Amino acid sequence: MKRMLSGIKPTGRVTLGNYIGAIKPFVSFQDDYEMIIFIANLHSMTIYQEPKVLRQNTKDLIALYLAAGLDPERVTLFLQSDVMEHAQLGWYLGCMVTMGELSRMTQYKDKAAKSKKNEGIGAGIFNYPSLMNADILLYDPDYVPVGEDQKQHVELARDIADRFNKRYSDTFKLPEPLIPRVGGRVMDLQDPTRKMSKSDDTSKGCIYILDPINVSKKKIMSAKTDSGSEIYFDPENKPGISNLLEIYSILSGKTIKELEEQYKGMGYGAFKKDLAEVLGAELQKIQDRYNELMSGHVIDDILNEGAQKAQRMARKKLAKVERKIGITIKK
Numbered sequence: 001m002k003r004m005l006s007g008i009k010p011t012g013r014v015t016l017g018n019y020i021g022a023i024k025p026f027v028s029f030q031d032d033y034e035m036i037i038f039i040a041n042l043h044s045m046t047i048y049q050e051p052k053v054l055r056q057n058t059k060d061l062i063a064l065y066l067a068a069g070l071d072p073e074r075v076t077l078f079l080q081s082d083v084m085e086h087a088q089l090g091w092y093l094g095c096m097v098t099m100g101e102l103s104r105m106t107q108y109k110d111k112a113a114k115s116k117k118n119e120g121i122g123a124g125i126f127n128y129p130s131l132m133n134a135d136i137l138l139y140d141p142d143y144v145p146v147g148e149d150q151k152q153h154v155e156l157a158r159d160i161a162d163r164f165n166k167r168y169s170d171t172f173k174l175p176e177p178l179i180p181r182v183g184g185r186v187m188d189l190q191d192p193t194r195k196m197s198k199s200d201d202t203s204k205g206c207i208y209i210l211d212p213i214n215v216s217k218k219k220i221m222s223a224k225t226d227s228g229s230e231i232y233f234d235p236e237n238k239p240g241i242s243n244l245l246e247i248y249s250i251l252s253g254k255t256i257k258e259l260e261e262q263y264k265g266m267g268y269g270a271f272k273k274d275l276a277e278v279l280g281a282e283l284q285k286i287q288d289r290y291n292e293l294m295s296g297h298v299i300d301d302i303l304n305e306g307a308q309k310a311q312r313m314a315r316k317k318l319a320k321v322e323r324k325i326g327i328t329i330k331k
């Protein structure tokens, strides 16, 4: 069975972008792949997190993974901070990447541009890809399913793995990013030229999975659409409606072609109303299951078991790395 690995940061309330671009695909992959999924809480520290809020976001994220259908019997689910090897390998790999490579990462460039002038940019944002490289390379995954915005980081992990293998000897598998063809970049509903992002200041264009259902439906109804009234897929000239078509396609299981056919000759209003209903029904299912999970104690047990499994794999790989690079002096 091929192996997949991915992570999500507990940096804010989980959005429809995270759900469509990451969580929902993970659930569909679990039948055919060995999955390793973690909460990237070390990564969340690159931006200040209110401790109480971080704790809540972390719990929410785990419960949402499970509520969306991830099966802990088949998937290794854990907190990144429970497996110290991530930080340790991150250090070694950070010594193998260049400042130039890190400066070319668009996520760093975007976040640096957005950061407030007088506060400076935390070094964590710059160094972050090294930790992400370690997250990936510790487990030898074949694929790393991520949204479009993370492709560059996975490619860097591949380059660093190759560099290490050539400098020492074959140690890491070269991972491949896996980007959903539809839904890899869900756009903001009010500004469909920007990615829907949980750490943005405005929330009008962003749907949160745990928001009251009627609030999310309203956001769909007031999503910015384009001039003209026809419904067809054309991200360049009709970014608003194309974004809604992608969301609808993923939630309904229908192809974009089928949806274009179904809504031929109909206006934006009817289309949005149906999409709002489909979204509402999916969110309701997730929220019901989430509420059940949050009232029990299963989450702690699942995380303990996940951490133990992940530690076993990570320790083995780190020990191998440390032997190869000469850190270990025992034979």
Ligand code: ATP
Binding pocket: 007, 008, 009, 010, 011, 017, 018, 019, 020, 021, 022, 145, 146, 147, 148, 149, 150, 183, 184, 185, 186, 187, 195, 196, 197, 198, 199, 200
């Ligand atoms: P931030 O906005 O704080 O950077 P984020 O939501 O982009 O947060 P993560 O929580 O780490 O960052 O993202 C988890 C996963 O969700 C990643 O695989 C990412 O590519 C995917 N993702 C995030 N936003 C979107 C989006 N708008 N469309 C599709 N996938 C997305």
Ligand code: LTN
Binding pocket: 005, 006, 007, 008, 009, 040, 043, 131, 132, 135, 136, 144, 145, 146, 150, 153
């Ligand atoms: N950088 C990612 C989150 C992340 C990740 C990973 C994804 C951290 N480590 C390893 C895949 C594999 C983000 O910002 N969305």
